[in-house]
Amino acid sequence: MTARQLQAPEDGFVPSRDFVQCLARLAEDRGNAVALTVVSQPAGAEAREEVFGYATLWTQVRALAATLQREAVPGERALLLLDNDQHYVVGLFACFAAGIIAVPVFPPESARPQHVARLAGIAADAQARLVLTTAALAPLVTTVLPALGVARLVEVDRADPALAGQWVEYQPVLTDTAFLQYTSGSTSDPKGVMVTHACLMANEAAIRALMAITAADRFAVWSPLFHDMGLIGGLLQPFYSGIPCVLCSPDHFTASPVRWLRLISQHRVTVSGGPDFAYRLCIDRVRESQCDGLDLSCWRVAYTGAEPIRPDTMQTFVDRFGRCGFAARAVYPCYGLAEGTLMVTGVPPGHGMHTVTFSETALARGQVLPEGDGVALVACGQAAAGHAVRIVDPGTGQMAAPNRVGEIWASGPSMAAGYWQNAPATADAFVTDDDGVRWLRTGDLGFVHEGQLFVAGRLKDMIIVRGHNLYPQDIEQAIENQRDEVRKGRVAAFAVA
The missing domain is CATH 3.40.50.12780 (ANL, N-terminal domain)
Structure with a gap:
């Protein structure tokens, strides 16, 4: 990216x-x-x-x-x-x-x-x-x-x-x-x-x-x-x-x-x-x-x-x-996390919100397929100079193929030094690739479409049903849209073991 x-x-x-x-x-x-x-x-x-x-x-x-x-x-x-x-x-x-x-x-x-x-x-x-x-x-x-x-x-x-x-x-x-x-x-x-x-x-x-x-x-x-x-x-x-x-x-x-x-x-x-x-x-x-x-x-x-x-x-x-x-x-979508100090990507100011709808069925299979009547996701822009974002297959640790959902990795001088007195967690979240570049494994799922980052959900929050990946926020929004008595932002979906 x-x-x-x-x-x-x-x-x-x-x-x-x-x-x-x-x-x-x-x-x-x-x-x-x-x-x-x-x-x-x-x-x-x-x-x-x-x-x-x-x-x-x-x-x-x-x-x-x-x-x-x-x-x-x-x-x-x-x-x-x-x-x-x-x-x-x-x-x-x-x-x-x-x-x-x-x-x-x-x-x-x-x-x-x-x-x-x-x-x-x-x-x-x-x-x-x-x-x-x-x-x-x-x-x-x-x-x-x-x-x-x-x-x-x-x-x-x-x-x-x-x-x-x-x-x-x-x-x-x-x-x-x-x-x-x-x-x-x-x-x-x-x-x-x-x-x-x-x-x-x-x-x-x-x-x-x-x-x-x-x-x-x-x-x-x-x-x-x-x-x-x-x-x-x-x-x-x-x-x-x-x-x-x-x-x-x-x-x-x-x-x-x-x-x-x-x-x-x-x-x-x-x-x-x-x-x-x-x-x-x-x-x-x-x-x-x-x-x-x-x-x-x-x-x-x-x-x-x-x-x-x-x-x-x-x-x-x-x-x-x-x-x-x-x-x-003026709407300015952006993406970041504490391990990246704060900001990882942002849209060009003055461009507003860019929303794309993707096939829900395809996303459940980890595929990226724009579709007119699907799940609406907001573009979160690009990284600043000196920083980078890549999408990685969480199972193999290799770069994900184009148009595939994977774990968001980030690199650059903003990436934190690690976790205080927690070497195992630091080693798990911060990895170095074969080229000597240090990457942060964000734990977030996403993909790059038309040069912009889209965030699909948290890797640990994903709900797997009969081999299909379901994102909690999609379930939550579907319930809100179908039930008038449910207040927006008051629904939580999660897996039960």
Whole structure:
């Protein structure tokens, strides 16, 4: 599969070596420019916005980094138990500036065992030395520290700015792990993807190229920052490109989905997105009366990924919010995963969603056959320059024949270093071919059609019935289409042994 060529920068953009250098440069060159706008709305109160410049954030980062340098040595791990706000930015960048490996995690709902179990599993696997949180979350976090096996808690918002001068300048080693991205899984066997500083910067370059990001863009992010889509694609890309970011919490969005659209309209956001369910939530819960005054004509890239992309969802979103200025060409399907740092492929921006229907019978046999009345799948584009995607027969490990479904493999500088302290899992997922090229076995099934990647499903989720391969999302969608009483996105199909 041919990679898309990186475009030469048209706005004088010069990439930084790492994110420590990136923020330091921005603070020096454009210290008073708006870096981050944090939007919140406490219950019963009006919406509130706090604006932060690069210089202010850099001072806070150095102050916290100086504290971390006294508490731990480079290479030790720190859990980030923080909300979607400026403190997450400060905590993450401070870890980078102190050589601490950040571990993005979610604040527990309570101290109940069921809310702490997975978090405790991650803390044990990472052997975390520190927990970074805020004064507001500290009482709850303190109660769960024994379960996490971590003795030291650092409150990000209590770092004295005067300590910034005590920071010992630190330049990350590019091959060192920047953070551990823990993937979904059981509480007893979490897997931490090792994202190095080099992987991170390579993927940010790929995202910028694939989405054609320029100095004129603005981001809005509601996705949780402990997830790679929110962290790498939503928060860090604006800092990498030196452009403004509007940030709110997932709860702010889910409590009233129109808030996301209003942020885009009011702040003239050009790049924002989320999984399929986010667009479905807007379709289901934004009332017609709430659309009055919305102007979404600024929205240039509406990325969708992280879960199966349903063409009916995106087409309905286009139809529903087209009257608010949302353009069909803004829909941006993409494909990625934590082991690839984040983004693996993306469509050309401005081309919109390209849907092809394929024979369901042929797909069940592993064959790719376009058919007018079949299963609709969305094209997810191509890899960036320096990266590649191939389709491999999972049974033989060899390249799949043309027009065959196989496992998606990916290669390039964005591929992660492996799984933290898990050599068997690393050896299984990351393989080297006869030409010495290192490939990531994604575990996803797909194929290349007319030069674009199409994702068919997960290899482990596939249901085999009398020798035919059935994809759960196809079964789920068929039930939704045939039963009026079934709500879209509320059906799950899976094999029972």
